[in-house]
Amino acid sequence: MYKKSFAFALAALLSGHVHAEMTHADSVNTGKQKSISCVSCHGEHGNSTMPMFPKLAQQNAGYLVNQLKAFKDGTRKDPIMATIAMSLTDNDMVDIANYYADQKIAGEPEEVFDSAEERAEHETLVAQGGDLYRNGDLKREVSACIACHGPFSEGNKPAAFPALKSQHATYLVKALTDFKSGKRSNTNENMMHMIAVKMTDAEIKAVATRISTMKLREN
Ligand code: HEC
Ligand code: HEC
Numbered sequence: 744m745y746k747k748s749f750a751f752a753l754a755a756l757l758s759g760h761v762h763a764e765m766t767h768a769d770s771v772n773t774g775k776q777k778s779i780s781c782v783s784c785h786g787e788h789g790n791s792t793m794p795m796f797p798k799l800a801q802q803n804a805g806y807l808v809n810q811l812k813a814f815k816d817g818t819r820k821d822p823i824m825a826t827i828a829m830s831l832t833d834n835d836m837v838d839i840a841n842y843y844a845d846q847k848i849a850g851e852p853e854e855v856f857d858s859a860e861e862r863a864e865h866e867t868l869v870a871q872g873g874d875l876y877r878n879g880d881l882k883r884e885v886s887a888c889i890a891c892h893g894p895f896s897e898g899n900k901p902a903a904f905p906a907l908k909s910q911h912a913t914y915l916v917k918a919l920t921d922f923k924s925g926k927r928s929n930t931n932e933n934m935m936h937m938i939a940v941k942m943t944d945a946e947i948k949a950v951a952t953r954i955s956t957m958k959l960r961e962n
Pocket of ligand 1: 783797810
């Protein structure tokens with residue numbers, strides 16, 4: 744008995760996202776059950792194949808919980824997700840987040856090009872986006888994404904900064920455009936608004952394209 748509760752306490756301490764009465768593995772298993780209704784849009788194991796529906800696989804649990812809470816309390820606005828989040832309790836959110844954090848994100852399919860020009864255009868876009876991701880734009884004070892989202896776009900778990908790697912470019916463009924316009928502003932600090940507002944639409948497209956090609960890394 745003593746041993747068991749010690750293990751629980753330790754698991755809770757390490758992950759920060761386990762409720763008192765459950766082990767991490769129990770939470771993940773429960774989360775799998777609770778996420779059945781998410782599959783139609785977010786895909787099997789959170790690997791959505793539709794460009795407007797974000798992949799949730801391997802996303803940081805803390806970030807996922809924050810977003811679900813924000814959909815529920817209306818600070819992040821999306822009509823579909825508002826209705827869905829309304830039906831989830833705090834424990835549901837934790838279990839579902841632990842489940843998705845435990846999955847492996849699938850890479851985006853290789854791009855198919857009709858011509859050498861098209862391929863060259865794509866490669867230029869990826870190079871420009873990679874430069875912005877790593878270095879930002881000092882003159883215009885666009886912060887380097889790497890500082891918060893990490894060298895492999897794996898995010899930052901303790902800070903609940905999201906992983907971005909292998910996410911659909913279409914969804915990334917939408918997210919950045921929503922930050923830019925102020926439509927998405929569910930955190931007090933509003934860091935992403937301050938950054939996106941300085942980006943041109945071309946830069947948004949370039950960086951989103953680059954991030955979508957970043958592949959899975961163990962982290
Ligand atoms: C009918 C489609 C649909 C279903 C079903 C659905 N979602 Fe979503 N979800 C969306 C869309 C669309 C977005 C993107 C919203 C936006 O653009 O801001 C989203 C966004 C999210 C996000 C934010 C991801 C991020 O990277 O910021 C989370 C978390 C999420 N959904 C969790 C869930 C969970 C958990 C379930 C099941 C309980 C679920 N969704 C079911 C359509 C759906
Ligand atoms: C100072 C830290 C910081 C920097 C620098 C930063 N981000 Fe973010 N980013 C965040 C945080 C925090 C969030 C989560 C915001 C929220 O919860 O609403 C986020 C969210 C995002 C999202 C939404 C992810 C999703 O799944 O919906 C995208 C896309 C994104 N950032 C792209 C970028 C890009 C591109 C850059 C570089 C040009 C960048 N970020 C630089 C902190 C940062």
